[in-house]
Amino acid sequence: MRASRTCILIVLLAAASLAAQSSEPLPQSLTQMIEAERAFAARALVVGWKQAFLEYFASDAVGFEEGRAGLAREQLAKAPDPPPDLQLIWEPRFGDIAGSGDLGYLTGPVRNVRASRDGGKPRYSNYMSVWKRQRDGSFKVVMDAGINTPGAVTFAPGFTRASQTNRFTGDYDDTTPPLATADGLLNAELRRDQARAYRPNLAASARLHRPNVMPIVGDKRILQWLATQPPFTTTDRGAPTAPRVRAARQPADSTSASGSGSEMASGKWRSTSSSRSDPGGRGTIPAL
Secondary structure: OOOOOOOOOOOEEOOOOOOOOOOOOOOHHHHHHHHHHHHHHHHHHHHOHHHHHHHHEOOOOEEEEOOEEEEHHHHHHOOOOOOOOEEEEEOOOEEEEOOOOOEEEEEEEEEEEEOOOHHHOOEEEEEEEEEEEOOOOOEEEEEEEEEEEOOOOOOOOOOEEOOOOOEOOOOOOOOOOOHHHHHHHHHHHHOOOHHHHHOOOOOOOOEEOOOOOOOEEOHHHHHHHHOOOOOOOEOOOOOEOOOOOOOEOOOOOOOOOOOOEEEEEOOEEEEEEOOEOOOOOOEOEOOO
């Protein structure tokens, strides 16, 4: 994949406690999305990560090449074919889906294994993908990002659905700001103080992902780290400058694709993702 400089990037996912799983059955739409991710992972072991990405990414999936947004599949098509002995092994362990059943996110651990490299010792990463239902009813990836980690990232056994104390069901009113407005307000505040900007918008058990370190879990710990960071610089569109990163499910010598997302809870938008970097496993991209 293209060579790129890896900068600090943040992936913020709305997260529930990883210590326990809900006893409630998963919504059918979430189960379908999970099954699509698992089929995606299985396909990558058969045809290689590049071909699998081309098959499971939507035609309008967003990717970033040298910091510029573009169609992810076009960027992936230009990437060199992966070595035949390279395996990317991942599985969805945590995530959620909108009440409409059409848009959701998944995250989980990744192993990048190559028999001819480091004696077959795996490299580890943590991915996050955003999935959208297509016209034919299937799910496709519309954004994908990840970080490399110094060791295996642990999750609760099985799959855990993100818990919400007041799950959004569409009962907002005229006082609820549109997502673009909420995002614009967050971006404006990030230019002043990162911790102050995220404090009212961060889920209690959010996850902060940075390349080459283990994820930080929990809003208090995340805010402590953000308090040590300078304000974001901005682009001409008023959004925080996105870091340059590689594609996250892909190996470190691969290209890239990226994503961000949010969800509404109690009539307020909560930040669920921002961006992720090249892992020694699945692909990456900067945030929108």
